[in-house]
Amino acid sequence: MPYSDLRSFLTVLEGKGWLKRITKKVNKDWEIAAVARVVFQDIPEKDRPALLFENVEGFDIPVVVGVLGGSRSIYCQVMETTPLLLMQKWKAAISKPIPPVVVELGLCQENILLGEKADLLKFPVPIWTAGQDPGPYITSPYVITKDPHTNARNVGTYRAQIKGARKLAMWVNFLQGGRLNIEAWWALRQDAPVAIVIGCDPTVGVASVSKPPQGLDELAVAGGLRGEALPVVRCRTVDLEVPASAEIVIEGLIRVDHLEQEGPFGEYSGYMGPVAMSYVVDVTCITHRNKPVFQAFLSQMPPSESSLIRGLGWEGALWKHLVEDLRMPIKDIHLLESTGSAGILVISMEKKHDTQPREAILASWACQPYLGKYSVVVDEDIDIRDLNQVAWALAWRSQPGKDLFVMDNMQAIQLDPSQAPAEVSQMDPARRHSAKVGIDATKKHNFPPVALPPQQHLEFVRAHWHEYGF
Ligand SMILES: Cc1cc2nc3c(=O)[nH]c(=O)nc-3n(C[C@H](O)[C@H](O)[C@H](O)COP(=O)(O)O)c2cc1C
Incomplete structure (x- = not known):
């Protein structure tokens, strides 16, 4: 059964004991990152829960971290498969994508904030590397763009720095599919429409950070993963579609021919990533569900949620290419x-x-x-x-x-x-x-036998283990 939204997935995680509710009041500008870091550093990967910060100082919106990549088990739960079948599941979804279906109404538009009301500062966006990142960063955006000529959609995750109430700066690497779409709008001397989704059916998240072949719609890959078309609704101010039950959607325009300084940012290499000249998003509208949940990925030093989810997704894309193609x-x-x-x-x-x-x-x-x-x-x-x-x-x-x-x-x-x-x-x-x-x-010639006792001797010892005093 596919998940209908982020909330239904959180319920599944909680049922399995994989979601930790944190009721203590936390400061979003240092404490969320510090708690998440200690969890990733001190708890072995197989036992690591996702985190739900219920009481964020100054906000009535909870923050979740580790929901896709707290552990491999959590990731497999997103994919509704087992570690052994993970690569096959990726291969199947990329080979048989299911395009999304447009619906008229979506919970993501229960609240529509236009003009002055579209205020990014109302959301509890954390600071991740306190004292080094220049401000709060959205770390789990699913950034939707389209090619102006073909309408081909791309979804990718790119760090987005809050620069003001209605302004973001977003670093999109040179080879990213999203960058090609943005540059195609710029070639027409036009701002590029963008929709930034925060929190939805988790298959969209794993598709957003993976690398299916260029040109393949990640929302269709998410459909392939969930085995059913993903319902999407039309945005209010840009010509794009977004998952209908998303928690929060930021609509905007990427300013043509304009780059601004962004970063440095604590990156997955384990070091501070350098300053970049990045795209600027002017926010035209924010829509959200009633009582929205704000989702974030933990990046920085491995182990991190960023490394875990990118790794498993990229392994899947490589598997598809090497094995199937x-x-x-x-x-x-x-x-x-x-x-x-x-x-x-x-x-x-x-x-x-x-x-x-x-x-x-x-x-x-x-x-x-x-x-x-x-x-x-x-x-x-x-x-x-x-x-x-x-x-x-x-x-x-x-x-x-x-x-x-x-x-x-x-x-x-x-x-x-x-x-x-x-x-x-x-x-x-x-x-x-x-x-x-x-x-x-790999071995290139005949090798000597490995130096181990005969297998039957080892099996005998294991079968009589207690007799040896263990
Ligand atoms: C937490 C996280 C943060 C990321 N941040 C960036 C980023 O700032 N810029 C970027 O180009 N890629 C970033 N990535 C990697 C892209 O999301 C990934 O390469 C994706 O496949 C790009 O999609 P696209 O090729 O469809 O544009 C990030 C991945 C994760 C998991």
Whole structure:
């Protein structure tokens, strides 16, 4: 059964014991981030709950964090699947998207705030890296734009700094689908219409931060994930549609030919991301449900919600490309969360010929150009979710002189602090290109047997475990 909105999903999480209500009064400008950080740092991933801050000082709107990516179990609940079937679920949704259906009325328009009444400052937007971020940031926007010529829709998540009651600055990376739409409006010398959704059916969120092939509507991917078309309503002041049961929708225009300083912002690399010259959104209208819930993602140092949800979504998109499009014998794909789910990519495969590991690495770089500054392929017997096994394979199944290759002039991870000094802007060309390293850590010849006792001896010991005094 698909979720109808954010609230029904919160009810499911609470039923499973995966939602923690925090009734203590909290300050949105430091305390929400600090509590979320301690939860992510101190509670093991499998036990981490989503957080519902019910009492935000100065506001009567609650804030939720970790609702898509508190843990892998929570993410799988969004996807209504299990960890083992996660990649197949992504593959199916991208292969068989279901376009949204337009309905006349939507709960998201229970309240319509126009003109002076459309005030961003009425919402409890947190400050995340107190003392370093320049102000409050919306971290979980689902930003909807359309191509002016084809009407093709894009949904993506881009950090948005509150710059005033009706003004936002939004950083959209160079290769993002959303950027292409905005630039297409600018080429016509027009402001780009935008709708920014905060909180709705969680499948829209995971689709917004994932990378389906360019041109594929993420709302249709969300439909594929939920197995049913997502109901959408028309916005009030821009020609766009938004999920009908969204909590909050900010409608606006991205000012043509205008960029403003935005950032720095505490990023998923674990460092402060540099200052950027970013798009400016002039808010034309805010609509919201009665008693809205404000959703936010925790970013910054891994582990974080940002790293978890980007990683699992991008792994799904890579899986679809390598397995379905290219029919490669892939067993698993893993973007290490400690690298912001971007820096190190590990693939396991049952290679059919000697050059196939290299081909898998090249295909991954072509599919997701930012990812895998270091990309490693190992044999199918290696559990790539276990770093010890990956390191073991790397140490003993690869020869640096033959199995390591460097490709120059590839897409950089622009937030990679080793690209350029901190003071170099996000827009600087120095941040755009980087070398990438591929390592084939699969066996290339006959290896000696592994040095372990016979399997039956180990099984005997396990069956008589208590007799050994354990
Ligand atoms: C919490 C979070 C924050 C993000 N912030 C940004 C951002 O500020 N700018 C950006 O370009 N991408 C950001 N991303 C990554 C994009 O959402 C992601 O690459 C998405 O696939 C882009 O969609 P698009 O290619 O359809 O535009 C963020 C992702 C997450 C999970």
